[in-house]
Amino acid sequence: MAQFNICVLKGDGIGPEIVDEAIKALDKVGEKYGHTFVYDEQLIGGAAIDEYGVPLPDVTLKAAKASDSVLLGAVGGPKWDTLEPATLRPERGLLGIRKELNLFANLRPAKVWGPLAESCPLKPERLGTGLDLVVCRELTGDVYFGRKWRDEEGVGHDDMNYSVAEVERIARVAFDMAMKRSKKVTSVDKANVLETSRVWRETVKRIAAEYPEVEVDYFYVDNTAMQLVLNPSQFDVILTGNLFGDILSDEASCITGSVGMLPSASLSDTTLGMYEPIHGSAPDIAGRNIANPIATILSAAMMLRYSFGLAQEADAIEKAVETALEQGYRTGDIAKANEERISCSQMGDIIANLI
Ligand code: NAD
Numbered sequence: 001m002a003q004f005n006i007c008v009l010k011g012d013g014i015g016p017e018i019v020d021e022a023i024k025a026l027d028k029v030g031e032k033y034g035h036t037f038v039y040d041e042q043l044i045g046g047a048a049i050d051e052y053g054v055p056l057p058d059v060t061l062k063a064a065k066a067s068d069s070v071l072l073g074a075v076g077g078p079k080w081d082t083l084e085p086a087t088l089r090p091e092r093g094l095l096g097i098r099k100e101l102n103l104f105a106n107l108r109p110a111k112v113w114g115p116l117a118e119s120c121p122l123k124p125e126r127l128g129t130g131l132d133l134v135v136c137r138e139l140t141g142d143v144y145f146g147r148k149w150r151d152e153e154g155v156g157h158d159d160m161n162y163s164v165a166e167v168e169r170i171a172r173v174a175f176d177m178a179m180k181r182s183k184k185v186t187s188v189d190k191a192n193v194l195e196t197s198r199v200w201r202e203t204v205k206r207i208a209a210e211y212p213e214v215e216v217d218y219f220y221v222d223n224t225a226m227q228l229v230l231n232p233s234q235f236d237v238i239l240t241g242n243l244f245g246d247i248l249s250d251e252a253s254c255i256t257g258s259v260g261m262l263p264s265a266s267l268s269d270t271t272l273g274m275y276e277p278i279h280g281s282a283p284d285i286a287g288r289n290i291a292n293p294i295a296t297i298l299s300a301a302m303m304l305r306y307s308f309g310l311a312q313e314a315d316a317i318e319k320a321v322e323t324a325l326e327q328g329y330r331t332g333d334i335a336k337a338n339e340e341r342i343s344c345s346q347m348g349d350i351i352a353n354l355i
Helices: 015-033 046-052 058-066 090-100 114-119 164-180 195-208 221-230 242-256 294-306 311-326 344-354
Strands: 003-011 036-042 069-074 105-111 132-138 148-150 156-158 184-189 215-220 237-240 263-267 273-277
Touching: 003 015, 003 046, 003 058, 015 036, 015 069, 015 294, 015 311, 015 344, 036 058, 046 090, 058 090, 069 294, 105 164, 105 242, 105 294, 114 311, 132 164, 132 242, 164 184, 164 195, 164 237, 184 195, 184 221, 184 242, 195 215, 215 221, 221 237, 221 242, 237 242, 263 294, 273 294, 294 311, 294 344, 311 344
Parallel strands: 003 036, 003 069, 069 273, 132 237, 184 215, 184 237
Antiparallel strands: 105 132, 105 263, 148 156, 263 273
16 A cells, blocks of 8 residues: 655646546556555646746646656647747746656657557558567757757757766666566667767667676667568667657657557656656647547556556556457547547546456
8 A cells, every 4th residue: 555646747738638537547546456646736838838927837846856756648739839939838848847857768668559450550461470669768868968059150060979877877777678578679879870879889788788688689770760660570678869769769659550549658767757648739639528548548557667666557557458449449549430439538437447
C-alpha cells in the first residue's frame, strides 16, 4: 500500500479529455492493488498563457518538482501558436519543464498491436515478426542545445556536442531497459562523419562492456532510417542522440499507423519523470469526446513501471488495452470504415473495467 503524488498537466485541446481517461485507469489500479494516487492539477501551455500570461508558471513548476511524477496531456492550438515573442508560445512550456526537471532520457515505445496490424503502412512481409521497439533518445544535449549564432557573413551555426558523461547516462538507461526486454541494443550515430558521434560510439562501447548479456549493434543513422522500413522487427532498444532520435522516433511511430496509441516517458536521474502521449493537442477534434485516450492511458502505465516500480500494475493496464482492442472497441482514429466507433470516455470506461 503506497501513496503517489502525481502532478497533472492536462494542457490544451484534447488534453483534458484524454488525461481524464488515464486518471480513470490509475484510480482503478489504485482500487485493485491498494495504492492511493493523489492528483495536483496545474496549468501549462495555452491554458497557462490565458491564466498567467506565460506557458510555464512558477506554481506549475513548483508542483511538478514537488510531485512523484508528472502526467501531461498535450499543449498548443491556433489561439497561441503564433504568439510573439516565441518564448510565450505553448511549446516553450514543454521545453522549459523538460529542462527544469532534467529529463534527459526520452523513451518512445513503438508497437504494432496485433488487432491493429492492418493500420501498419508496411507490407505484412516487411513487418516480419512484428514491431515492438523502444527508441531511447537523449533529450537535453546535442545540436539542439549547442550554441546558435550567425556570423558576419550571415552564415548560421548550430554547435553539435556531446560530453562523455552525457552519453554514459543515456547509454545506461538503454542498457538497463534492454536487460528488462530482449537484451538487444542498437546504438545509432554517424561516426563515419561526426566527431560527436565518435565520442558517442566509444562511450557506448565502454558502457556495453558492463552489460555482457546484452547484444549490441552499431548502426549509422541513414542505414537505420532504411532498416526501419525494410526490416523493423530486427530492432528492440534503439539508443541514440537528440537529433537522430527526434527523426527516428517519428519514423518508428508512423510505422505503427496510429498516433493515438503511442505513449512516451521522459526520465531524469531520480524517479521523477514526465509521461505524455506523443501526439499533440489535436485542436481539430477537441471538445467532441472522440479522441483516442489510449496513448495517455499507456503513458500512465509507463509512469507506474518506470517511476513507481509497479510493473504488475503497468502490465494490468497494458493487458486491459490489448483486450479492449481484441474485443473490437475502436475510437474513430483506429476504426475501419465499416467499424462502430466509441467515444473517448467510453474507451476509458472499458479499459478501466478490464483492469
Ligand atoms: P496533432 O498530433 O495534435 O494532430 C495530428 C492529427 O492526429 C490530427 O488530425 C489529430 O486529430 C490526430 N490526433 C492526434 N491525437 C489524436 C488522438 N489521441 N486521437 C485521435 N486523433 C488524434 O498534431 P498537430 O495537428 O500538428 O498539432 C496540433 C497542436 O498540437 C499544435 O498546436 C502543436 O504545436 C501541438 N503539439 C503539441 C505536442 C505536445 O504537446 N507534446 C506535440 C505535437 C504537437
